[in-house]
Structures are given as C-alpha cells and as structure tokens.
Amino acid sequence: MTLERDGFVVLPGRLDAERLAAAVEHADRLLEGVGWSDNDFDGRKTRRVYSLMGRLGAFEPLLTHPEVRSLVAARIGDVHQFGMLFLSAVDPGQGAQSPHFDAGVYPLPRDVEAETNVIWALDDFTAENGATLVAPGSHRWPAGRRPRPEELVPVVMAAGSAVVYSGRLWHAAGHNRGAATRRALICEHVLPWLRPADNHGLATGVERLRALSPQLRRLAGVGMAGEFLGLVAGQDPERWLAERS
Numbered sequence: 001m002t003l004e005r006d007g008f009v010v011l012p013g014r015l016d017a018e019r020l021a022a023a024v025e026h027a028d029r030l031l032e033g034v035g036w037s038d039n040d041f042d043g044r045k046t047r048r049v050y051s052l053m054g055r056l057g058a059f060e061p062l063l064t065h066p067e068v069r070s071l072v073a074a075r076i077g078d079v080h081q082f083g084m085l086f087l088s089a090v091d092p093g094q095g096a097q098s099p100h101f102d103a104g105v106y107p108l109p110r111d112v113e114a115e116t117n118v119i120w121a122l123d124d125f126t127a128e129n130g131a132t133l134v135a136p137g138s139h140r141w142p143a144g145r146r147p148r149p150e151e152l153v154p155v156v157m158a159a160g161s162a163v164v165y166s167g168r169l170w171h172a173a174g175h176n177r178g179a180a181t182r183r184a185l186i187c188e189h190v191l192p193w194l195r196p197a198d199n200h201g202l203a204t205g206v207e208r209l210r211a212l213s214p215q216l217r218r219l220a221g222v223g224m225a226g227e228f229l230g231l232v233a234g235q236d237p238e239r240w241l242a243e244r245s
Ligand SMILES: O=C(O)CCC(=O)C(=O)O
Pocket: 042, 088, 097, 119, 131, 132, 133, 171, 172, 173, 174, 184, 186
C-alpha cells in the first residue's frame, strides 16, 4: 500500500465538477475579507481560515468522503477526531513553508501514528504554484532526521484530488511562483485520546454542533471515545445534547 510505504497516497479526481465548483465557491466566500497570516509558518502571503466545523457548507462531502474515511480509519482506527481543519489560500509570491510533520505537536515516539491527514486540492497543484512538498518515506525516519531540499518532491494533482498522508510525513507548502492563488482544504485526523490542535467545541458552540450530522459531530470530538473518555457532566454527550433539545 502506497500510504504505508511512502507515507502518502494521491487520490486523483475524487470530486465531480459540481462538488468541486461548490467547494471552491464556499472557499471564496470564507476567504472574503481575510488577510494574510501574521507569521512565517502560516505564510505572510497566505490566507487561512481556521475552525471550520460551524461553517462547513459545501466542504462537507470532502470531509465525509468514504474512501478518505476508510483510509484514515485503517491507519488510526474507526474512532478518531479532527485535529486542525482549515482552508489555506497560498497567494502568488508566497515562499515555501518550513518542512515539518503534523504530529510533531505531540510529545510521542516517532513510531506512533497519531494522525492521518488529508489535503484537498481546490485548484490544480503544480510544481510552479506551490503544490505541497513531501519527503517520500520520511514517516519512517527516526527523530531528528530532517529532509534535505532535494528530498522534497511536489504533490502534483488536479483540482478535486486529495492527498492522504501520515502525520509523521515531513512536508511543507511549496513556493507559489505562479500568478494565481493555490487553495486547499486541510484536514487532520487524530487519535481520540489526544487533544486536537483546534478547539472545535468552543469554536463551534452547542447549537451548531447539534445541527451537524452524527458522523460530523463524532469527528468534531463529540461522542464517547472509550468507556470514560469524552463525558460531559458524567454523561454520554449525545444523550446530554438530546436531553437539552
Ligand atoms: O498548504 C500545504 O500544502 C501544506 C500546509 C501545511 O502543511 C501546514 O500548514 O501545516
């Protein structure tokens, strides 16, 4: 399996034209009035929208895509939750991001697969416009080994494709040398007993969580992740919500 061997797998053309157009339109609405990030890591010529759970709109089919869901579940188990979930618009002139691996936020041994993540291309990803750079096989590198520049290769894929990758894979957003923005929906999935990088409960609020499908609510971290894991006021959160509807 490529994901196991290389640490990533590209799923070409998984969105039909209608779903892709709706996702792009939703992305543009979310990006209205959003300025460039204020730090080098996020990118000073990159616009980002975080905490999306309460405004998923046309992104929903991307997050619940069955093939993606089963690839993620095969890596980190059926019970998992979203970590960081964000829209990224890399504008022309944005230099390459510093290489990193997403699970680096957790103080865990390198051989623990704590995250499996997905980048949906909302525009064609090309070597010129800053396609994500990955170091194939780097999910198996020992702690402290960093990629040399020549080890990073662009994930070239058409809009509507996705790359699923290990949270241990070294990668970075590439340098956008093109004339147009490169947009992507980036979705991390983490083990149920880890604190997700985004606080979905607080950002989304009870009423908007209630309005989500049960599947998305589980992915937002609402739901039991084990016998005593995920309680609210000593109760299963789904029951707690039902009793307050
Ligand atoms: O935009 C990309 O291609 C990757 C961005 C990324 O890895 C990050 O910001 O953590």
